[in-house]
Amino acid sequence: MSVYTSVSEAQMRAFLQQYDLGEFISLKGIAQGVTNTNYFVTTTQGKFVLTLFEVLRQDELPFYLQLMLHLNEQGVACPKPVAQLTGRLDADIDGKPACLVTCLHGADVAHPTWQQCYAVGEMLAKMHVAGQNFDVHMDNPRGKKWWTTEIERLLPLMSYVDATLLKDTVAALNAHDDTTLPSGIIHADLFKDNVLIHGDHVAGFIDFYYACHGNFMYDLAIAINDWARTDANQIDAEFQDALLQGYGSVRSLSAAEQDYLPLAQQAACIRFWVSRLLDFHFPPEGELTFTKNPDVFRDLLLKLQQDQQQ
Ligand SMILES: Nc1ncnc2c1ncn2[C@@H]1O[C@H](COP(=O)(O)OP(=O)(O)OP(=O)(O)O)[C@@H](O)[C@H]1O
Ligand SMILES: N[C@@H](CCO)C(=O)O
Structure with a gap:
């Protein structure tokens, strides 16, 4: 299981106020993953992944999020971090570092071709x-x-x-x-x-x-x-x-x-x-x-x- 930190729908609605992502539709915990808490978040603008970081500190996040944004903009297949209305990429929920990224259509493979x-x-x-x-x-x-x-x-x-x-x-x-x-x-x-x-x-x-x-x-x-x-x-x-x-x-x-x-x-x-x-x-x-x-x-x-x- 990998939902270590529970996020309620009410918390998510409040969190989304910081973004220009339309209205909240649903929130679903992601079972895979080991280190962090991950949720699929659906709004009227699409599907996103919310990560709550269980180990990384808030001040460590900007490097990784800026890098993902840069790579995504250069055409590398990776999630695109979504910026808040303030332009900030890293966020927090109840004091825990967090971010929203775009949701990709794919799955990991155990036995690749x-x-x-x-x-x-x-x-x-x-x-x-x-x-x-x-x-x-x-x-x-x-x-x-x-x-x-x-x-x-x-x-x-x-x-x-x-x-x-x-x-x-x-x-x-x-x-x-x-x-x-x-x-x-x-x-x-x-x-x-x-x-x-x-x-x-x-x-x-x-x-x-x-x-x-x-x-x-x-x-x-x-x-x-x-x-x-x-x-x-x-x-x-x-x-x-x-x-x-x-x-x-x-x-x-x-x-x-x-x-x-x-x-x-x-x-x-x-x-x-x-x-x-x-x-x-x-x-x-x-x-x-x-x-x-x-x-x-x-x-x-x-x-x-x-x-x-x-
Ligand atoms: N941007 C994304 N789009 C679609 N699915 C995603 C995305 N990010 C993560 N996932 C899903 O969430 C699962 C868990 O993510 P991830 O492997 O990053 O977990 P973690 O706990 O943060 O890291 P780790 O398991 O390496 O410690 C992935 O296997 C994948 O199914
Ligand atoms: N990919 C690593 C875990 C994360 O660093 C391993 O399989 O040991």
């Missing part, structure tokens, strides 16, 4: 290109500095074999200079549950709340590690190729980026292995964290390293 992987790669490249003229900077909150600090809490809790794998891989990644690779705004969490699909097309990327600056190949590797990962935690070469081909149809990958892909995939494994281990061992008190299986990314990392040694 080759064409859908191609379309995701294509849209990701469009996003990278469109982000080039968005001039607000955001450091990656889950980058090298973060994982180097956080693994110190995890290593004593892990088996010798897993701890060695984690420590050695982090050391290898930290020793590699990735700062000269093409970079800009990245989504940084483009898993299958963060893309709404309609037929063979991308209806929209959602959940931009880890978006930041980073290198483009790392972003593509995060997507490959989820979209092309089989149930046995290996990469399906054809699906990986679909993402790469789709991406390359919009933005050519340089030789340096192509060389970096194997390491980028390892970095993407570390990013999510570590965050899932932290959620497992140190569930934040008072936060609504649903732990996803950390072993998925340990197993994928091992397989990638085996393949890359051959």
